[in-house]
Amino acid sequence: MNIQYFSASDEDRRFAAALLGDGGFTEVYASPQSAGDMREATRSILQSNSYAIDAPGVVVTSSEVAGVPCEKIVTSDADANGLIVFLHGGGFVRGSLELGRRSAIELAALSKRPVLAIGFRQAPEHRFPAASLDVLHVYRTLLAQGHESRAIVFVGESAGGCLALTLPARVMRGECPLPAGMAGLCPMADLRMHGASWHVNAARDIATREMGERMLDLYIDDADKGDPLAAPLNTPYDANANVLLCVGANEVMLSDVERFADHADRAGARVALNLYETMPHGFTKFDTPLARKAMRHTADWCVDRLADAR
Template identity: 50%
Template sequence: MKIHHIDSGPHDRQYVDGLLRDKQFQSIYSAPTTVEAMRGGTATLAVNANAASSVSPVTISASEESGIPCERMTPNDGDGSKVILFLHGGGFVRGSLALARVNAVELSAVARVPVLAAGYRQAPEHRFPAAVQDALTVYRRLLESGYAPENIVVVGESAGGCLALTLPDNAARENLPAPPTIVGISPMIDLRMRGASWQFNAGRDIATAKMGEQMISLYLDDATRDHPLAAPINATIVRGTAILLCVGTHEVMLSDVERYAHRADHAEANVTLNLYDGMPHGFTKFDIPVAKRALADVARWCRAHLYHR
């Protein structure tokens, strides 16, 4: 396993410290208790993040893949023979294609590869395994469209990282070739939240155990939290899979991600773990240098594996 420690700068840490003290941000991000309020808060954050992002040479178009709403990001200088499947975050409850756009546009521009962002079904209207099924449906559609598995990278952020990392197990159960290349950005790993960092990073992360418990409870029943397709920590890991994990050292999910990385390494996957100093959950959506660095790291890693460089 390769482990990289990436320093954040003073501006990055100052920005995050400001968010932790910002009562207005907390009221939008972590305080809402109703689904409507959570989704409204995410919409506000997505609008602000998309407005702050730099203009990229990427064309965004709406599409539908096997009945699932999607957005396709096409770089002006890209190669259409490869594709990145992007699965947004939002705790299985509050995500959106607008939220996906915050990271997906940057990935497409830097990797110079088209990105297909999937608007999978969410709880509480559609509980587990709806999101898992939709992720597989879009992946299957890419295969049917002529993409070979080695020409697809699956990237997921937060809850989307959970879906990405369970996709190989999911595909194998349906006799489909597993995606050989996967990225989890701040991924949700253990839906029982058993890692030690849920305690030692409490107060240093914008995400909280209360938030996690609320959204996980909306997503599935307690008895289902250990299902291999619900929690990557229990999913079958395909030998030889290239896996990139990106996580901030102040994330409450840090220990879960590290535990998964070691499990995947033991299963003989090719694991790279990027640890971003002092960063909280979902930091790649912030308009700060280390977020740009992290997305560039992901984009370059995707391109290197797609083009075997």
Template identity: 45%
Template sequence: MHIRYFAGDEADRRFVAAALADEAYQQNYHERSNLEAMRRSALAIATSSMVRQVPAGVSVTSATIAGVPCEWLIAEGADMSRLIVYLHGGGFVRGHLALQRANAALIAQAAGTPVLAIGYRQAPEHPFPAAMDDVVAVHAHLLESEGWPPGALTVVGESSGGCLALGLAVHLAELGALDRQPAGIGAVSPMVDLSLSGASWHYNARRDVADLDTGRRLVDMYLAGASASLPRASPVRHDFVGCCPVLISAGSHETMLSDAEFLARKAADAGTDVELHVHEAMPHGFTRFDTPIAREALVAVAHWCAMRSRGRR
């Protein structure tokens, strides 16, 4: 396993501290009064002045693939022979294509490849495994109907999207279809253990915006009685034998950090090519902030993906 540590500067730390101390940001993140309010507040975060917006030079086009709403994000001069599939976060409940559209656009720009963002179904209307089924359906369509070779694709997911990205590897392993794996999977601030039992939920509790009570509520809505021990729900339960290369990127102040580190070590011990990026003093969801370390984190993921995909022939 290769570990990279990204140091933040004082400006990064001040920016994040101000964001986390912002009353409106905190209220929006922790909104739990009802489902509509939770989703409205999540979208309010996406339009905050503290959050990066879609950069110029990246086109955004709606599409429906395998019955799932998606978006194509294509930067000027993109290499159309490769593709990054992007899965947004939102705790499986309050996510939306708009929530991290700017992150997907930055990845498209930095990688120089098109990005396909998947608007998978949300709980509680569509509990587990509906979101995973949508990701699987779009991936299968890309391979079977559009002729994309698996090696031309990489998959990137953030937060709950990171869980789903790694869940795709679980699904393909359970099918015995390791030859259909993407060239690599990037998981950014991923939720990988839905039992929420990792030590960092406690030792980072005062340093992160993601808290255990909110996490439990979102996970309960998503699982709807299904077991968190299922590998498709909690990829940390998978053995990762024969898995494609994996990149895990997280902040050192994240409540989910220990889960991500455990998965990285487990996958590496199974023989998987694993790279772990840890970003100094960063909380969950820091990649949305308009600050250098956040941009650096996503650019590193984009470059990692670009190096691993082989291109469509």
């Protein structure tokens, strides 16, 4: 396993402190109880400039793949060799293409590769494994359209990272081939939330255990949280897998991600674990030096995996 630690600048520290000290933001982000209130809170957050990105020359086109709403994001100078499939976050409940659009656009601009963002179904209307099935159906349709698995990488944020990193369970069941790589940005790695950082980092992160429990209650039954398709820590890995993990050092999910990294590494997978000092959950969606660095790392890793596939 390749582990790298990236130190925070003063600007990063100011950002993290301001975000954690913003009572209005944390109230909107972590307090809503119902699915409807969570989604409304997300819509209100997206109206802030924090989630905007200036990426001239990027074209976003709506489409459907396998009946699933998607967005194709392409730069004017894109290299058509390879495809990045992007999966948004939102705890399986409050996510949307809009929530993930900033990161998807940034990946397209940095990698100069086309990005396909998937708008998978959300709970509680569509509980586990609906989201995972949407990702599988889109992936298999892409393969049927002529894309090669070795020319596709998956990148997912938070809940989307969970979905991307559980693909090897589908591979083991013979439902799809392994993509060239799978990256998780602040991924949810263990839906049982057994890691120590849920307690150690509780006062350092904008995400909370209570918030996680509310969303997971809407998404999945307790009996299913150990299913190999539910979370990466349960998923079988082998030496053919390429994995990138980017996680903030102040995240409540940090320990779960570290345990998953060890799980995949012990199975022989090629694992890169990047840790970013002081960063909270979901930091890659903001405009800070470490967030920009993490997105650059992710884009470069995607390009390297796609280059290896040629």
